[in-house]
Every structure is written in structure tokens, then in C-alpha cells.
Amino acid sequence: MTTSREIRLKSRPVGVPTAADFDLATVELSPPEPGQVQVKNLWMSVDPYMRGRMYDRPSYVPPFELGKALQGGAVGEVLVSGDPAFAPGDLVQSMFGWREAYNAPASALQKIDAQGLPPQAFLGVAGMTGLTAYTGLLRIAALKDGDVVFVSAAAGAVGSVVCQIAKLKGHTVIGSAGGADKVAYLKAIGVDHVIDYKATPDLKAALKAAAPKGIDVYFDNVGGAHLEAALDSARPFARFAECGMISLYNETGEVKGPSNIALVVGKSLRLEGFIVSNHYDLYPTFAKDMAGWIAAGQVKGRETVEHGVERAPEAFIKLFNGENLGKMLVKLA
Amino acid sequence: MTTSREIRLKSRPVGVPTAADFDLATVELSPPEPGQVQVKNLWMSVDPYMRGRMYDRPSYVPPFELGKALQGGAVGEVLVSGDPAFAPGDLVQSMFGWREAYNAPASALQKIDAQGLPPQAFLGVAGMTGLTAYTGLLRIAALKDGDVVFVSAAAGAVGSVVCQIAKLKGHTVIGSAGGADKVAYLKAIGVDHVIDYKATPDLKAALKAAAPKGIDVYFDNVGGAHLEAALDSARPFARFAECGMISLYNETGEVKGPSNIALVVGKSLRLEGFIVSNHYDLYPTFAKDMAGWIAAGQVKGRETVEHGVERAPEAFIKLFNGENLGKMLVKLA
Numbered sequence: 001m002t003t004s005r006e007i008r009l010k011s012r013p014v015g016v017p018t019a020a021d022f023d024l025a026t027v028e029l030s031p032p033e034p035g036q037v038q039v040k041n042l043w044m045s046v047d048p049y050m051r052g053r054m055y056d057r058p059s060y061v062p063p064f065e066l067g068k069a070l071q072g073g074a075v076g077e078v079l080v081s082g083d084p085a086f087a088p089g090d091l092v093q094s095m096f097g098w099r100e101a102y103n104a105p106a107s108a109l110q111k112i113d114a115q116g117l118p119p120q121a122f123l124g125v126a127g128m129t130g131l132t133a134y135t136g137l138l139r140i141a142a143l144k145d146g147d148v149v150f151v152s153a154a155a156g157a158v159g160s161v162v163c164q165i166a167k168l169k170g171h172t173v174i175g176s177a178g179g180a181d182k183v184a185y186l187k188a189i190g191v192d193h194v195i196d197y198k199a200t201p202d203l204k205a206a207l208k209a210a211a212p213k214g215i216d217v218y219f220d221n222v223g224g225a226h227l228e229a230a231l232d233s234a235r236p237f238a239r240f241a242e243c244g245m246i247s248l249y250n251e252t253g254e255v256k257g258p259s260n261i262a263l264v265v266g267k268s269l270r271l272e273g274f275i276v277s278n279h280y281d282l283y284p285t286f287a288k289d290m291a292g293w294i295a296a297g298q299v300k301g302r303e304t305v306e307h308g309v310e311r312a313p314e315a316f317i318k319l320f321n322g323e324n325l326g327k328m329l330v331k332l333a
Numbered sequence: 334m335t336t337s338r339e340i341r342l343k344s345r346p347v348g349v350p351t352a353a354d355f356d357l358a359t360v361e362l363s364p365p366e367p368g369q370v371q372v373k374n375l376w377m378s379v380d381p382y383m384r385g386r387m388y389d390r391p392s393y394v395p396p397f398e399l400g401k402a403l404q405g406g407a408v409g410e411v412l413v414s415g416d417p418a419f420a421p422g423d424l425v426q427s428m429f430g431w432r433e434a435y436n437a438p439a440s441a442l443q444k445i446d447a448q449g450l451p452p453q454a455f456l457g458v459a460g461m462t463g464l465t466a467y468t469g470l471l472r473i474a475a476l477k478d479g480d481v482v483f484v485s486a487a488a489g490a491v492g493s494v495v496c497q498i499a500k501l502k503g504h505t506v507i508g509s510a511g512g513a514d515k516v517a518y519l520k521a522i523g524v525d526h527v528i529d530y531k532a533t534p535d536l537k538a539a540l541k542a543a544a545p546k547g548i549d550v551y552f553d554n555v556g557g558a559h560l561e562a563a564l565d566s567a568r569p570f571a572r573f574a575e576c577g578m579i580s581l582y583n584e585t586g587e588v589k590g591p592s593n594i595a596l597v598v599g600k601s602l603r604l605e606g607f608i609v610s611n612h613y614d615l616y617p618t619f620a621k622d623m624a625g626w627i628a629a630g631q632v633k634g635r636e637t638v639e640h641g642v643e644r645a646p647e648a649f650i651k652l653f654n655g656e657n658l659g660k661m662l663v664k665l666a
Contacts, residue, residue, distance in 0.1 A: 052599065059599055060569065223595060236393065245595045257590025262556060262578045265606040266385065266392055272605075273598040 002029040002038065002079065006069040006099035007312050013054055016250045016320050021054075022313040025069075032082040032103045037092070039104065041076035041332045043120040044097035044309075045128075046316040047157070048221075051249040060275055072097035073128055074332075075112065075119045086111065093122055100309050100332055115291065124327040125161055125301040126290055128276055133161035133219075134286045135279040136241035140272050141217045143169065148211050150174045150230055153221035154191065155182035157327035158243060160302055162219045163191050168298040174210045176203075176226060178322050185302065185325055197226070204229045217241070223248045228258045234269050242273040250320055302326025335362040335371065335412065339402040339432035340645050346387055349583045349653050354387075355646040358402075365415040365436045370425070372437065374665045376453040377430035377642075378406035378461075379649040380490070381554075384582040393608055405430035406461055407665075408445065408452045419444070426455055433642050433665055448624065457660040458494055458634040459623055461609055466494035466552075467619045468612040469574035473605050474550045476502065481544050483507045483563055486554035487524065488515035490660035491576060493635055495552045496524050501631040507543045509536075509559060511655050518635065518658055530559070537562045550574070556581045561591045567602055575606040583653055635659025 003026060010023040032038040050072055053064045064070055074097035078090040083106035086092070091112040096102045112122050124130065136158075137143050149166045153159040154175025166173045167190045175191040177183060178198035186194045193210035200206045207215070207229045214235035220227055223245025230240065248255050264271065293299040304324040306315040312330045319328055336359060343356040365371040383405055386397045397403055407430035411423040416439035419425070424445040429435045445455050457463065469491075470476050482499045486492040487508025499506045500523045508524040510516060511531035519527045526543035533539045540548070540562045547568035553560055556578025563573065581588050597604065626632040637657040639648040645663045652661055 060601075227594070228590075242598045245598055248595050255592040255595070257561075257592050257594045259588040259590050261560070261590045261594075262581050262588070263606075264575045264604055265578055265608075268393075268606045268608055268611060270603065270605040271597060272603040273596075273601045275598075275601055278601060 002040075002101050003027075004029055004099050004101035005309050007309060008069050009054060009064045009066055011066070012056060013051075013250070015252045017051070017054065017313070017317050019313055019317070023067075024310050027099075029101060029103055032080055034082045035105055036082045036103050037078055037086045037106050037109055038080040038082075038101065039076040039092055039094065039096070039109070040079050040101045041074045041097065041099065043075045043123055044312065044330045044332055045073040045123040046312065046319060046328050046330065047072065048244055048246045048249060048319050050316065051320070070098035071095050073123050074098075075122050076101075076332075081106075091119055093127070098309070098312055117294070120303065120327075120329055120331075121294075121301055123329060124157060124303065125294065125299055126287070129157045129327055130161050130290050130299075131279070131283060131286050132243060132276040133158050133165060134290070135276055135282055136219055136243045136274060137162050137165055137217070139279060139282065140274045141219065141239040141241040143171070143217055145170075147216035148172045148174070148214070148235075149217045149219065150176070150207065150211065150215040150233070151219045151221075152176045152226040152230075153244075153246065153322075154194075155185050155325055156221060157324070159219070159221055160185075160189065160326050161299065164189055164299045165293070166217075167191070168293060172211075174207065174215070176207075176222075182325060189300070204232050207233045214238070219243060220245065222246055224256075228260055231258055231260045231263045231269070234263065234267055236267045236269075238267065238269050240269065240271040242271055246320065304328050306330045308332070335373075335434050336360075337362055337432055337434040338642050340642060341402050342387060342397045342399055344399070345389060346384075346583070348585045350384070350387065350646070350650050352646055352650070356400075357643050362434060362436055365413055367415045368438055369415045369436050370411055370419045370439050370442055371413040371415075371434065372409040372425055372427065372429070372442070373412050373434045374407045374409040374430065374432065376408045376456055377645065377663045377665055378456040379645065379652060379661050379663065380405065381577055381579045381582060381652050383649065384653070403431035404428050406456050407431075408455050409434075409665075415439075424452055426460070431642070431645055450627070453636065453660075453662055453664075454627075454634055456662060457490060457636065458627065458632055459620070462490045462660055463494050463623050463632075464612070464616060464619050465576060465609040466491050466498060467623070468609055468615055469552055469576045469607060470495050470498055470550070472612060472615065473574040473607045474552065474572040476504070476550055478503075480549035481505045481507070481547070481568075482550045482552065483509070483540065483544065483548040483566070484552045484554075485509045485559040485563075486577075486579065486655075487527075488518050488658055489554060490657070492552070492554055493518075493522065493659050494632060497522055497632045498626070499550075500524070501626060505544075507540065507548070509540075509555075515658055522633070537565050540566045547571070552576060553578065555579055557589075561593055564591055564593045564596045564602070567596065567600055569600045571600065571602050573602065573604040575604055579653065637661050639663045641665070
């Protein structure tokens with residue numbers, strides 16, 4: 001028997017999640033049945049989109065169930081295999097995060113060829129996070145030569161990859177983030193204009209100053225005031241990749257939509273939302289491009305790490321306080 | 334000398350325009366110089382977008398100037414020609430509306446081959462209005478088989494053409510309009526579900542009842558509560574052709590943007606604004622398609638007509654009270 005600790009959803013958060021919304025439980029795993037594999041997780045991911053699954057409402061993924069272990073991206077090592085496709089020691093990726101170990105059907109696992117990268121890279125730049133940045137910037141926003149790019153939550157997991165891809169392709173990049181550490185980080189990765197939105201009384205004015213001729217692409221991770229500012233500064237035919245609106249996810253009162261939404265008509269703007277799981281067809285080209293960029297030192301993963309599954313709720317909550325720089329991860333073993 | 338009466342902008346409207354914002358003036362026209370043409374207008378168009386040009390702010394077209402004649406689509410007849418390309422009696426289209434007659438360079442006029450249609454059709458179904466509907470539905474919203482289509486201001490100039498094109502292509506169409514006359518008209522042109530938004534306490538619920546499985550295309554002429562309802566009822570990957578937001582054009586207080594804007598992310602929606610003048614490349618295919626549809630009785634122009642240039646301000650103001658059924662026109666001669 002293998003013992004595993006896991007995090008369960010105790011109550012549906014109202015507003016910003018708190019530690020009291022989560023439970024730590026211990027389970028015993030039997031040996032895997034034929035066709036199953038037993039995996040020990042090494043790393044797990046916490047992501048803003050998980051907040052949406054904590055509401056009990058229809059969405060593109062079903063809601064998390066109360067009293068059950070949460071789910072999310074994880075990278076682990078095969079302990080025991082009941083399937084010929086996997087052997088002990090294999091590195092695998094799954095959606096069975098928020099737990100130390102698990103049994104799962106072989107079909108729910110993806111073997112990773114690490115190619116010299118650390119395992120957690122497959123939860124960040126070389127995984128879903130990187131593919132999200134790649135898809136949003138290149139397919140949804142259809143980045144083209146000369147575009148001025150604005151990125152919110154620019155020092156976050158996805159935003160920091162967006163900034164690096166836009167820079168290596170030669171674009172002028174404006175990044176918004178909160179706090180001196182993030183500002184310093186964004187300058188270090190070559191972002192042309194950094195807006196510390198927490199220190200800025202007027203975000204619209206700050207964006208206009210950073211992009212006096214306007215922006216062509218907005219990569220939105222935040223919604224709210226950032227989206228309004230982007231609409232204001234958009235050039236005609238600008239494209240907005242709507243990746244997330246973290247500023248709204250914990251809103252309990254009425255959300256204020258962008259008051260300047262009519263600019264979508266007047267400036268012929270395109271706002272397009274996307275979910276990375278609908279764009280896995282891009283994975284092969286992404287994997288090839290990203291491997292090259294990482295090898296050339298043009299894209300570097302940056303991580304904020306908490307240790308131990310019992311810290312996972314806190315890691316998750318920190319996302320909404322903007323306490324992560326780069327990808328927020330929990331190291332499990 | 335030819336005498337012409339014209340409407341000038343006297344003051345920039347605050348909120349809904351009133352008669353006091355306009356002046357009626359009389360001018361004398363000299364004979365046209367070489368290269369010029371003198372035209373007597375037969376019909377002129379009033380359109381919601383003109384409200385935007387009454388603000389003094391940068392936009393996709395420059396603002397109207399105070400004390401000068403307004404501009405807009407018009408169809409007229411050549412009186413005297415100083416250019417070999419035009420002869421007296423020719424039917425021409427121009428942007429010199431809001432006046433009874435004018436001299437203009439030949440290059441600012443477009444000759445019309447009426448093909449049996451009445452001249453005012455070229456301000457409506459067979460002109461810019463029709464091309465706007467065609468562009469928004471087929472290019473911007475990229476209408477495809479099986480799409481359920483929702484149209485706001487469905488009994489208006491553009492909306493009524495959108496409904497007819499969507500119906501002749503076999504789609505389920507839901508139209509929103511205000512008042513019994515418009516509802517009856519929309520039913521008569523075959524719209525499947527008509528929502529009288531003025532008689533509906535809950536627009537979101539009404540749209541959900543009309544489209545229980547959701548909508549795939551929203552042709553937006555209105556913004557505001559209609560846009561919110563459309564976001565609520567949108568199926569994943571729905572496309573919104575953002576043609577206008579008339580509910581916001583006269584807003585003097587703070588505009589409330591759509592509170593459910595985050596659905597753009599969760600449902601992978603695409604909202605795209607457009608201005609018909611950027612899509613004139615579609616004109617030849619549009620003209621061919623529309624001529625066929627009109628000949629087959631599949632698209633019929635519907636008009637609301639005021640008489641005399643002195644009534645043009647009132648015709649324009651009526652747009653914002655929703656007093657027009659179909660295309661609002663002013664007959665000048």
C-alpha cells in the first residue's frame with residue numbers, strides 16, 4: 001500500500017478563496033490493476049482557471065466536486081505499472097494534481113521525453129503554460145510584423161512567456177505587473193516599457209505614455225481596468241487575445257464591464273477568447289519552436305515554488321494576490 | 334444660380350439630439366466649374382453612425398464641423414455637368430446628403446445603374462445598408478450551416494436585411510425589436526422568434542426561451558442589455574458582428590459595460606467590430622447576390638420616409654427613439 005495525501009474542496013469559495021475552503025486528507029492506494037499505473041507526483045501546478053471550476057455552474061469544464069480531490073496539471077514518476085506502455089521511473093504528465101500519488105488508467109497519462117529540461121518545465125514554459133502563450137499570441141492575436149504588444153499580468157506564468165516570445169520576434173512590448181520585483185524581472189527579460197499598475201494612479205494614461213501610437217495586440221490575463229485601458233489605446237484593427245480575466249474571478253458584487261466597449265465598433269477591434277485545450281493541434285510546432293528558444297536562451301522559465309501538498313491551497317490563493325513571479329508550482333517530492 | 338437648402342450642425346448634442354442642435358440655411362450655387370458636377374438630391378439617408386461624428390473627438394471619420402452642412406449618403410440627379418463623365422439626368426450617389434443640391438468634383442460622385450430599382454434602394458438594401466448587413470453576417474460573423482442567428486434592432490435598416498439574408502440561407506433567426514408594428518413586420522419576413530424587448534421584463538430569459546440551445550451568431554446593432562443577453566446565450570465559439578451600439582451613443586453618464594464580459598474567455602467567443610467602408614472589396618459579389626435576392630423576392634427593402642430637407646433633423650432624431658421601421662430616409666425631391 002502507498003500512502004498519499006491529497007487536497008479536497010471542502011466548500012465553494014465566496015470571493016477570494018481561503019484556507020478554510022480546502023481539506024487535507026490521506027488515502028491508501030492499492031497496487032495498480034491491469035491497465036493502471038501508479039504514479040508519485042513530483043510537481044503540481046496551480047492556475048487561475050481552477051477558480052472557475054470551484055463555482056457550481058456550467059462551464060467548459062465541469063465544476064470540482066465537494067469532498068473530492070481537486071484536479072490539475074502534474075508531473076510525476078511511475079512507481080508501479082500494470083500497463084506495458086509504462087515502466088517504473090518513467091516521467092509522466094497528468095491532470096491528477098493536488099495529490100502526492102495516484103493510480104490511473106494508462107490512457108490518462110502522457111509520457112514525457114525530458115530532453116534535458118527539468119520535469120517542472122513541462123508544467124510551465126514547455127507545457128500548457130507555454131502553449132497558452134504561444135496559441136494566444138500567434139494564433140488568436142495573429143501577431144504580425146510591426147505590432148506593438150501589450151501584456152497584462154506580464155510577470156505571471158503565461159504573461160512572462162508571451163513577453164519573451166514577442167521580444168524574440170522583434171516586437172515592442174509593454175508589460176503591466178504589480179510591484180518592484182516584477183518590474184525588475186520584466187526589465188531583465190527585455191520588456192520595453194513596464195507599467196507597475198499598483199503604483200500607477202491612471203492606468204489609461206500610463207499605457208498611452210508607453211504606447212503613444214497605440215497598441216496592435218493585447219494579451220489579456222486580467223480583464224477589468226486593464227481591458228478598458230487596452231480598448232482606449234487600441235489602434236484600428238487591433239486584436240485582443242482574451243486568455244483570462246483574473247481580476248473578475250473572485251468578484252462577489254456586480255462586475256463592471258468595460259465602459260468603453262463601443263470602441264470595438266469604432267476601431268474595428270477583434271476580441272477573441274480561447275481555451276488552450278481547443279488548440280492542441282499546435283502542440284508539435286510549439287514544442288519544436290519552444291525547444292529551440294529554450295536552447296538558445298531566448299525563453300527562460302521563471303518559477304515561484306511552494307513545498308509540500310499541504311501548501312497547495314496557499315500557493316493557489318497567492319495567485320489572486322499576485323504573489324507569484326512566473327509560474328506558481330508546488331514541489332511534492 | 335440654383336438655390337439649395339441645407340442642414341448645418343449648430344451645436345454638439347448632449348445626450349439625445351434635439352431640433353435646436355440643427356440649423357436650416359439657404360445657399361446659392363454658381364454653375365459648376367470644369368471638372369465639377371451640379372446635382373439635385375432626390376433622397377438622403379440618416380444613420381445612427383452620424384451621431385458619433387457630432388462629438389468632437391478622434392474617430393474613424395473626422396467630426397462634423399459646427400456651422401457647416403452635415404454629410405451623409407444621398408442619391409441625386411445631375412443637373413449640369415462640367416465633366417465629360419457625367420450628363421444631365423444621370424443618377425448619382427454621393428456623401429453630400431443633408432442638402433437639396435450641390436456642386437462637387439466628378440471624382441466624389443458614383444454613377445448608379447438603377448437596373449429597375451427605385452433610386453432610394455441604393456441608400457438601403459442595394460447600397461451601404463445592404464452591404465453592411467452582408468459584410469457583418471457573412472464575413473465578420475462568418476455565418477456557417479446550422480448557425481442560430483440573433484439580431485438586435487432587427488426591424489431597423491441593417492437588421493432587417495440581416496434577418497432576410499439569414500432566412501434565405503436557411504437559418505433559425507431570432508430578432509429583437511420594440512413595439513407591435515415591428516414585431517408584426519419581422520414575423521411577416523419570416524423571422525422565427527421575435528422578442529419585443531420593450532414588452533419584455535427579462536431580455537436574457539426571453540432570449541434563452543427563444544434559443545434554448547443557445548446562439549452561434551449575434552449581429553449587434555445595439556450594445557448594452559442586448560449584448561449582455563447575447564453573451565449569456567452564446568454557444569462556445571459564437572461570433573459577434575459588432576456593427577453598432579446605438580443604445581450607448583447618446584449616453585451622458587458612465588456607460589455600463591457588459592457585466593458578463595468574462596464569458597468571452599470561458600466560451601471562446603469572438604467579438605469583432607467593423608466599418609463597412611473597410612470592406613468595399615465585397616461590393617461586386619454583394620451587388621450580384623443582392624440583385625438576385627431582390628429579383629427573387631427574397632429580400633425586400635422596407636422604408637420609413639420623411640419629406641423635405643427641413644425634416645431631416647427630425648428623421649435623424651427618430652432613429653434614437655426607434656421610430657423607424659426599416660431604412661429611415663428623407664425624400665428631397
